[in-house]
Amino acid sequence: MHISNFDLYRDLLKEKSGLTLTPDKAYLIESRLMPIAKKWGYTSLDNMCMALRGVPDPNLIKDIVEAMTTNETSFFRDTKPFDLFRDHILPAMMKDRASARKIRIWCAAASSGQEPYSLAMLLKEKGAALANWQIDILGTDISTDILETAKRGEYSQFEVQRGLPITMLMKYFEQKGERWIIKDDIKKMVKYQYFNLLDNMAALGRFDIVFCRNVLIYFDKETKGEILGRIAKQMAPDGMLLLGGAETVMGITETFKAVPDKRGLYMRADSPALASTSAATAVK
DSSP states (O other), X not given: OOHHHHHHHHHHHHHHHOOOOOGGGHHHHHHHHHHHHHHTTOSSHHHHHXXXXXXXXXXXXXXXXXXXXXOOOOTTTTSHHHHHIIIIIHHHHHHHTTTTOEEEEEESSOTTSHHHHHHHHHHHHTGGGGTTXXXXXXXXXXXXXXXXXXXXXXXXXXXXXXXOOHHHHHXXXXXXXXXXXXXXXXXXXXXXXXXXXXXXXXXXXXEEEEEEOSOGGGSOHHHHHHHHHHHHHTEEEEEEEEEOTTOOOTTTOSSEEEOTTOTTEEEETTOHHHHSHHHHHTTO
């Protein structure tokens, strides 16, 4: 692929999704976009570039962005964040919201649904403790195709074997041929919608818990800071943010501070709970 064409793909992805591609990631363009080129009848990525330099079909741009931003995921990915959610975050939220009995959770970059469904299963495991609670889980993604996959809640044997405990597989899924379908009582706990993290978040409403894991690594420093700033505005004063294990707010934003001894867990810097030592230890 000609270097000028790499620059075109890089600039297009930056504009449409915020994704930052460096030259060492050129192989991703080759591997992910060749199927798109073939789908649209182009013999090479350079030939597809010729169309992009003219007046490209909006659906071609959509296919390119979706191919480059769809990320691999799995149930209970990395384990630790889900342990934190079950053992520390949820109990703290249930205590602080005992009168309102409402919790809103946002899974940004939800991909094919494994993360929000994992949270739904953990909530279901609480049983009577969450009776009469209104708990909303919103999963968003920039890919409309992957969101349709998430809504179906249908997974292969390989996908359910990755991170999903066998007890939960048998309890919350039904097998149909070689596919596993998540049961309706779990599926209805999650709502999905298209959302680009570069856009205004006000319409999403306020959240108590935000999972934004393994997505900020694809943005440059300035864009990361802008996204985190917008997320903070949508969070309750004592809301909690979970980032991926390789992600941090250090050197990026002063809006969030790490919760002591809880890797990957953050709260707004102005949170009363974070400012108070006794309140901070309550999330341990």
